Amino acid sequence: MHHLLDGVHLAVFDLDGTLVDSVPDLAAAVDAALQEVALPVAGEAKVRDWVGNGSRVLIERALADALGEEPGEAFAAATHEHFLRWYASHPCEHTRLYPGALEAIKGFWARGIPQYIVTNKPEAFVCPILETLGINGYFEGWLGGDSLTRRKPDPAPLLHVSQRFGVEPAQAVMIGDSRHDIAAGRAAGFRTVAVPYGYNHGEPVAASQPDLLVESLAQLV
Numbered sequence: 001m002h003h004l005l006d007g008v009h010l011a012v013f014d015l016d017g018t019l020v021d022s023v024p025d026l027a028a029a030v031d032a033a034l035q036e037v038a039l040p041v042a043g044e045a046k047v048r049d050w051v052g053n054g055s056r057v058l059i060e061r062a063l064a065d066a067l068g069e070e071p072g073e074a075f076a077a078a079t080h081e082h083f084l085r086w087y088a089s090h091p092c093e094h095t096r097l098y099p100g101a102l103e104a105i106k107g108f109w110a111r112g113i114p115q116y117i118v119t120n121k122p123e124a125f126v127c128p129i130l131e132t133l134g135i136n137g138y139f140e141g142w143l144g145g146d147s148l149t150r151r152k153p154d155p156a157p158l159l160h161v162s163q164r165f166g167v168e169p170a171q172a173v174m175i176g177d178s179r180h181d182i183a184a185g186r187a188a189g190f191r192t193v194a195v196p197y198g199y200n201h202g203e204p205v206a207a208s209q210p211d212l213l214v215e216s217l218a219q220l221v
């Protein structure tokens with residue numbers, strides 16, 4: 001194990017952009033929703049920069065881009081419903097594990113360190129993706145962006161998990177790809193690890209000054 005993980009008793013992973021490249025399926029769902037409301041599609045490159053604050057914000061960003069102004073509440077809600085319906089039936093057609101992700105998960109598992117997912121994506125989509133990729137059995141559970149009243153960058157979901165496992169925050173690590181993961185981890189008192197290949201609104205995640213930056217999750221184990 002990397003020395004930053006000495007004495008770690010809980011590993012919390014972000015999902016989108018950290019364990020899995022989910023943008024192809026997210027972008028397909030965003031584009032399907034945009035087409036439902038007769039707006040031009042956005043494509044993967046734009047969606048990549050919009051992911052990170054949950055699906056409702058993702059749709060609001062897509063609508064603002066297509067309309068050139070902030071969408072109205074009811075229009076955003078209706079378009080979000082189109083997104084949810086599409087994504088629910090195609091959550092994992094092109095979504096893939098990043099190189100090194102499986103190695104890391106197996107490494108934590110082999111050492112008996114409990115693993116949990118804290119994502120901002122809606123909770124309902126987490127299990128289908130993990131199951132399709134065959135990795136759900138490695139995790140004790142997961143929280144989505146709609147599981148609690150607060151989500152990353154708020155530390156609440158991380159503290160919820162560490163309390164559930166009776167682990168001091170200093171003995172837990174948050175592993176993610178975005179400034180929201182690092183902010184949540186730091187605010188919770190977790191150690192923080194970032195990967196540079198994911199989604200961080202087009203900015204380098206190194207700017208968030210994680211405790212450790214690894215090119216591949218395999219470097220952790």
Ligand SMILES: O=C(O)COP(=O)(O)O
Nearest residue numbers: 015016052053054119120
């Ligand atoms: O769906 C999102 O907006 C981000 O999801 P993540 O927290 O797993 O990166």
Ligand SMILES: [Mg+2]
Nearest residue numbers: 014016017177
């Ligand atoms: Mg992420």
